[in-house]
Amino acid sequence: MDNSILHKFQNSVSEVLIRHKSILDIISKYQESCARVNRSIIKAATSCGCIHINAKAQEIPKDISYDELKDFLENHISGDLCDICKDKINEEMGNHLFYLVAICNSLDLDIHEILTKQCKNINTLGKYSLY
Numbered sequence: 001m002d003n004s005i006l007h008k009f010q011n012s013v014s015e016v017l018i019r020h021k022s023i024l025d026i027i028s029k030y031q032e033s034c035a036r037v038n039r040s041i042i043k044a045a046t047s048c049g050c051i052h053i054n055a056k057a058q059e060i061p062k063d064i065s066y067d068e069l070k071d072f073l074e075n076h077i078s079g080d081l082c083d084i085c086k087d088k089i090n091e092e093m094g095n096h097l098f099y100l101v102a103i104c105n106s107l108d109l110d111i112h113e114i115l116t117k118q119c120k121n122i123n124t125l126g127k128y129s130l131y
C-alpha cells in the first residue's frame with residue numbers, strides 16, 4: 001500500500017485537531033464516532049430500507065472443516081446500500097478514522113506502521129490472526 005496518503009492524513013489530523021487536544025476528549029470523540037458509524041448502518045435498514053438485516057442463529061452443519069465454515073455463515077444483510085446511505089456511512093467511517101489517527105498522534109504512533117504490522121499478521125496467520 002502506498003503510505004503517502006496515510007502519512008498525509010496523519011499530518012492533516014495533527015494540524016486540524018485543536019479543539020479536542022486532550023487524549024480524554026479524543027477517546028470520547030472516537031467512541032462517539034464509532035457509535036455514529038453503527039447508527040448510520042442501522043438507519044440504512046430502519047429509515048431508508050435500502051438494506052435489510054435478518055439476523056438469526058447461524059446454522060452450521062456438523063463435521064465440516066474450519067475452512068468450509070465460511071461457506072455456511074451469513075452476514076444477515078440483504079439488499080444494497082443506496083448512494084445516500086453509502087455516502088453517510090463513508091462520512092461516518094472517515095470521521096471515525098480521523099479520531100483513530102488522532103489517538104495515534106497523541107501517543108506518537110504511526111498509523112502506517114500499525115497497518116503494515118496488522119497486514120503482515122493477517123497474511124502470516126490467516127484465519128488464526130483474529131480473536
Ligand SMILES: [Zn+2]
Nearest residue numbers: 048050082085
Ligand atoms: Zn439507503
